[in-house]
Amino acid sequence: xxxxxxxxxxxxxxxxxxxxxxxxxxxxxxxxxxxxxxxxxxxxxxxxxxxxxxxxxxxxxxxxxxxxxxxxxxxxxxxxxxxxxxxxxxxxxxxxxxxxxxxxxxxxxxxxxxxxxxxxxxxxxxxxxxxxxxxxxxxxxxxxxxxxxxxxxxxxxxxxxxxxxxxxxxxxxxxxxxxxxxxxxxxxxxxxxxxxxxxxxxxxxxxxxxxxxxxxxxxxxxxxxxxxxxxxxxxxxxxxxxxxxxxxxxxxxx
Numbered sequence: 001x002x003x004x005x006x007x008x009x010x011x012x013x014x015x016x017x018x019x020x021x022x023x024x025x026x027x028x029x030x031x032x033x034x035x036x037x038x039x040x041x042x043x044x045x046x047x048x049x050x051x052x053x054x055x056x057x058x059x060x061x062x063x064x065x066x067x068x069x070x071x072x073x074x075x076x077x078x079x080x081x082x083x084x085x086x087x088x089x090x091x092x093x094x095x096x097x098x099x100x101x102x103x104x105x106x107x108x109x110x111x112x113x114x115x116x117x118x119x120x121x122x123x124x125x126x127x128x129x130x131x132x133x134x135x136x137x138x139x140x141x142x143x144x145x146x147x148x149x150x151x152x153x154x155x156x157x158x159x160x161x162x163x164x165x166x167x168x169x170x171x172x173x174x175x176x177x178x179x180x181x182x183x184x185x186x187x188x189x190x191x192x193x194x195x196x197x198x199x200x201x202x203x204x205x206x207x208x209x210x211x212x213x214x215x216x217x218x219x220x221x222x223x224x225x226x227x228x229x230x231x232x233x234x235x236x237x238x239x240x241x242x243x244x245x246x247x248x249x250x251x252x253x254x
Contacts, residue, residue, distance in 0.1 A: 004030040005120050006049035010040040010066065011082075012059055016105075020053065023112060029120075037061035041069065048074050050123040051116065053103070056083035056090060064097060071098040078119040082107070091205065092188035095145035096250045102188075102205070114200040121169045122146070132163040134254045138231045142207070142251035144187065149231070149254050150207035152244075160191065160207050161235040162226055163254065172197035173226045176219055176236070179203075183212045185239065187247045192236060194226070208247055210239035 007029045009020050017033040024031050032049065034040045037058050044052075052070060056063040063081060070077050081094040082103040091102040100122060101115050122130065132149070134141055141151040147166035151159050167173065174197060179190040191206040216235050218225055225234040241247075 004028055005051060005123060006030045006032070006047070007116065008040060008043055008049040008052045009033045009054075010035075010037065010052065010058065010063070011055040012036060012057075013055075016055070020112065023109060024116060027113065027116075029116070037063070037066040040066060044070065044074055044077070048077060050076075051078045051080065051119045053080045053082060053116070056081055056094070064093065067094065067097055067099055076123075078122050080115050080119055088186050088188040092144070092250050095188070095205070100146060110200065114202055117198065117200060118169045118202065121171075125168070129168070130165070132165045132254050134164075135231055141231070141254040142248070143254045144205060144207040144251055147204050148191070148207040150251070152241075153238075156240075157213065157238050158208055158210065158241050158244075159235040160237050160239060162194075162204055162230050164230050166204070167227045167230050170194055170196050170198075170202045173223050176223050176226070177201075178215070180212060180237075185209060185212060185237075187243070187250065204236070207251065208239065208241050209243050210241040212237050212239050214238040 007024055011017050012035045021031045034043055054063045067079055070079055078100040080101045080103055081099045082105055083090055084105040094102045100119050103115050139151055141149045143149050147162050149161055149163050173194050175195040177193045179192055185206045187209045188205050190203045192204050194202040215237050
């Protein structure tokens, strides 16, 4: 890393702050720490970081309120939300309000590094490459956060896949590990985990809830389709959506 990316960590638990600083400093990041949103805003206004890792449950001003301020005043900062209240609803709310990613507590060393690595790669992209580039002939797709897309088909099923921006951030995908225990998935729940050439595992959150009726058989034999053709042949699953009307509010056009 030619120049250390700046990371601001906001959490009211000293042990968490110290642990994250130790891990990320060892990876070459320039880490600053604050215990609350108010002091975090002072840091942001004095010297904006590249990445902010923010706990959802902060005293006085909440992590979600801080996220909204950052999205307005510092839109270039990639925000990773973390919370001990790791409900799917919190994950979806964070992504809907502009978080780059979501990290439930307690998290493993590798999960933190994976999320920060993706955010760092995103931060290093030129501005024009920080958006998805959906091909014009694929039909209307919608995104949940940065990585997951969904498209409603003529038979009222929905395809779910990863965006071209996601594969650009993750890098070369070697294997796809399915997180589905049964046939039912939930919006914001982990759909798959991508094992990449960077030796990290990258989760992909599901864009919609529903019953899985098909996994893409081509992906099973050729994971590189996710890098080469993520919007078409590289779709992950076909589902029968069961809460499309309400969940559409959490999506944005791709």
